[in-house]
Amino acid sequence: MDGLVRHTRQINQQLARYGVKFGIYKNGTFQERLFPFDAIPRVISHEEWQVLERGLIQRVRALNLFLKDIYGEKRILSDGVIPEDFVYRSPGYLPQCEGIVPVKGVYSHISGIDLVKGKDGVWYILEDNLRIPSGASYPLIARQLCRRCSPETFRQNPVVDNRGYGRLMRRTMDSVNTGGINVVFTPGRYNAAYFEHSYLAEQSGAVLAEAGDLYVRDSTVFYRSTQGDQRVGAIYRRVSDEYMDPLTFVPESLIGIPNLMAAYRAGNVGILNAFGNGVADDKGIYYFVPKMISYYLGEEAILSNAPTYLPFYPEDQRYVLEHLDTLVVKDVAEAGGYGVVFGSGLTAQQRQELAGTIAAQPRRFIAQEVIDFQDLPILEDGEQVERKADLRAFVLSSGEETVVWPSGLTRFSRNPHSFVVNSSQGGGFKDTWILSR
Amino acid sequence: MSRLLHFSYDILLEFSSPVGEHAFALRCMPSSFPGQEILDCTLSLDPQVPYTRQRDGFGNLLQIGRIGQFHDHFRYTLRGSARVDIAARQQERAMPVFRFPSAYTQPWPELERVLGQLNLPRDPRQRAWSLARAVHEHMAYVPGSTGVHTTAEQAFASGQGVCQDYAHIYLTLARQTGLAARYVNGLPEGEGASHAWCEVWLDGIWTGIDPTRCQWTDDGYIRFGVGRDFGDCPIERGVFLGLADQTQTVFMRVWEQ
Numbered sequence: 001m002d003g004l005v006r007h008t009r010q011i012n013q014q015l016a017r018y019g020v021k022f023g024i025y026k027n028g029t030f031q032e033r034l035f036p037f038d039a040i041p042r043v044i045s046h047e048e049w050q051v052l053e054r055g056l057i058q059r060v061r062a063l064n065l066f067l068k069d070i071y072g073e074k075r076i077l078s079d080g081v082i083p084e085d086f087v088y089r090s091p092g093y094l095p096q097c098e099g100i101v102p103v104k105g106v107y108s109h110i111s112g113i114d115l116v117k118g119k120d121g122v123w124y125i126l127e128d129n130l131r132i133p134s135g136a137s138y139p140l141i142a143r144q145l146c147r148r149c150s151p152e153t154f155r156q157n158p159v160v161d162n163r164g165y166g167r168l169m170r171r172t173m174d175s176v177n178t179g180g181i182n183v184v185f186t187p188g189r190y191n192a193a194y195f196e197h198s199y200l201a202e203q204s205g206a207v208l209a210e211a212g213d214l215y216v217r218d219s220t221v222f223y224r225s226t227q228g229d230q231r232v233g234a235i236y237r238r239v240s241d242e243y244m245d246p247l248t249f250v251p252e253s254l255i256g257i258p259n260l261m262a263a264y265r266a267g268n269v270g271i272l273n274a275f276g277n278g279v280a281d282d283k284g285i286y287y288f289v290p291k292m293i294s295y296y297l298g299e300e301a302i303l304s305n306a307p308t309y310l311p312f313y314p315e316d317q318r319y320v321l322e323h324l325d326t327l328v329v330k331d332v333a334e335a336g337g338y339g340v341v342f343g344s345g346l347t348a349q350q351r352q353e354l355a356g357t358i359a360a361q362p363r364r365f366i367a368q369e370v371i372d373f374q375d376l377p378i379l380e381d382g383e384q385v386e387r388k389a390d391l392r393a394f395v396l397s398s399g400e401e402t403v404v405w406p407s408g409l410t411r412f413s414r415n416p417h418s419f420v421v422n423s424s425q426g427g428g429f430k431d432t433w434i435l436s437r
Numbered sequence: 438m439s440r441l442l443h444f445s446y447d448i449l450l451e452f453s454s455p456v457g458e459h460a461f462a463l464r465c466m467p468s469s470f471p472g473q474e475i476l477d478c479t480l481s482l483d484p485q486v487p488y489t490r491q492r493d494g495f496g497n498l499l500q501i502g503r504i505g506q507f508h509d510h511f512r513y514t515l516r517g518s519a520r521v522d523i524a525a526r527q528q529e530r531a532m533p534v535f536r537f538p539s540a541y542t543q544p545w546p547e548l549e550r551v552l553g554q555l556n557l558p559r560d561p562r563q564r565a566w567s568l569a570r571a572v573h574e575h576m577a578y579v580p581g582s583t584g585v586h587t588t589a590e591q592a593f594a595s596g597q598g599v600c601q602d603y604a605h606i607y608l609t610l611a612r613q614t615g616l617a618a619r620y621v622n623g624l625p626e627g628e629g630a631s632h633a634w635c636e637v638w639l640d641g642i643w644t645g646i647d648p649t650r651c652q653w654t655d656d657g658y659i660r661f662g663v664g665r666d667f668g669d670c671p672i673e674r675g676v677f678l679g680l681a682d683q684t685q686t687v688f689m690r691v692w693e694q
């Protein structure tokens with residue numbers, strides 16, 4: 001591992017040269033930042049990974065069944081397992097998708113599940129990302145550079161190769177392709193994750209396209225190529241639902257494909273991930289995922305949620321209001337580390353205001369016990385220090401199988417006092433090693 | 438008792454300079470359901486381009502197409518006849534989402550106070566009616582006072598609006614009092630422009646109510662589409678390439694022979 005650490009500077013220089021950047025909006029302006037790489041990998045043992053793998057597959061299978069149910073029969077609501085408020089008040093629920101069954105019934109093709117490992121050694125699920133989770137490209141390219149800088153490290157350690165992500169992605173796209181080319185659809189180079197979009201297109205052999213490159217004729221999507229129009233069979237789109245079709249969603253959108261929804265409804269194109277998935281990764285719905293697992297699969301959840309309270313239930317609300325000083329409160333409508341408040345960091349008056357807001361709008365919040373998660377070593381100015389880190393695992397679902405990419409994005413907070421590791425909040429990342437034995 | 442109605446609906450979009458890549462989605466063809474039988478219906482487009490028919494997530498008929506060539510106008514013309522008999526309406530399941538607020542129909546802070554002052558009857562049918570009267574009394578019909586983006590809250594605050602605003606306010610109030618209610622657009626008997634009204638789910642039957650005219654709908658209304666609000670079922674939506682101003686001329690007529 002020393003071999004890697006010695007090359008930290010070099011690897012970061014290479015990442016910069018490849019344009020591995022992350023865009024953030026600060027004070028209303030767009031800024032591109034390098035995504036700092038720390039060379040000490042997170043190491044997950046073979047045994048530990050087998051449990052994670054089974055748990056993640058189980059979770060994503062249940063979430064896919066939930067989405068199919070919500071946009072179809074809605075049995076889980078009529079059976080009273082989930083109160084309908086959590087579905088119909090969710091901004092992620094799109095009634096425009098009612099009655100549409102995506103190709104092979106898959107909704108979340110590429111899922112990003114965030115986990116942390118507690119000091120007790122237990123892995124906890126932090127959140128599910130079933131819309132367009134980003135991040136796979138960073139460990140993918142970093143591993144490649146690490147191998148180049150220090151090949152001996154990978155001869156000496158039994159690390160599972162993660163370079164097959166492009167093939168895995170391709171297989172997932174092919175499985176829902178209705179006949180035509182595969183496309184990665186990006187909002188363009190001012191998007192926070194543009195590097196990722198272009199890199200994943202390259203790795204999976206798909207065409208990178210923006211608005212204007214694609215159009216819909218006869219409920220079929222076409223790509224304007226230099227050799228004439230080509231039919232599009234599958235689109236891995238990295239644009240949010242509401243901007244994807246100005247004739248169905250936000251009419252002002254200039255980054256979408258007019259009447260894409262018609263092609264999708266007709267079954268003429270596979271869309272990864274499906275529209276309307278936001279209803280399943282809502283922070284309010286998170287609470288119910290273990291219940292979904294037993295409802296749809298008849299199994300106990302293998303991986304635990306962080307202990308969560310729903311102020312929507314009076315009993316939970318009482319507990320939350322009494323223990324605000326130790327809980328973390330999350331606004332269900334926010335993502336990317338925004339809308340997260342640690343009760344311990346508030347003044348008495350702020351706490352009182354928050355309690356008032358929760359009591360007035362209980363559906364808007366969830367509260368969780370703060371998990372004391374393990375620190376990972378990182379290098380800062382040559383010194384090894386400990387920082388909070390999480391893991392985003394990528395789970396790929398085709399019509400045939402659900403698999404976990406044997407790697408993942410480990411993000412860490414550079415601020416020693418912060419638990420928030422989101423890259424939009426300025427953190428860094430590490431490689432994640434899964435050991436083969 | 439039922440009525441045989443004939444309808445015509447003409448829309449002309451004119452562009453100040455030619456536009457291209459024009460994708461459109463129309464919801465201007467009424468569908469048949471118990472209480473509204475479409476006997477015949479033809480849609481013609483100019484420029485003449487092929488279009489696909491689908492049903493959207495709310496069950497509305499959609500006509501989708503694309504005009505690739507540059508053009509300076511887009512005209513669509515609807516001709517048909519329908520047998521309307523609201524007494525023949527049957528029980529249906531209501532999409533649960535019609536009980537919840539939507540983009541245009543978000544409740545606002547003083548809403549509960551407003552509803553409290555209305556002293557609403559508990560009976561759903563009477564309540565549905567009282568609300569229509571309340572909206573009608575509060576609002577003044579002033580064409581041009583609001584736009585397509587005006588929300589129920591904004592229209593209520595200004596006290597002015599057109600049928601779309603009356604419908605949005607009505608839906609906000611009705612849903613807040615626990616009724617399932619939805620937005621409807623279509624053609625009322627007479628001449629002029631298309632109209633918007635509401636349907637409330639009473640005893641399992643979607644029952645039309647028109648807050649703008651302060652009446653339950655009768656056999657003189659032809660329904661195009663339904664949705665949570667205007668945004669779900671616009672009669673026409675389109676996007677095109679070109680720097681052009683657009684003017685729209687609408688003429689509709691519904692008559693009995």
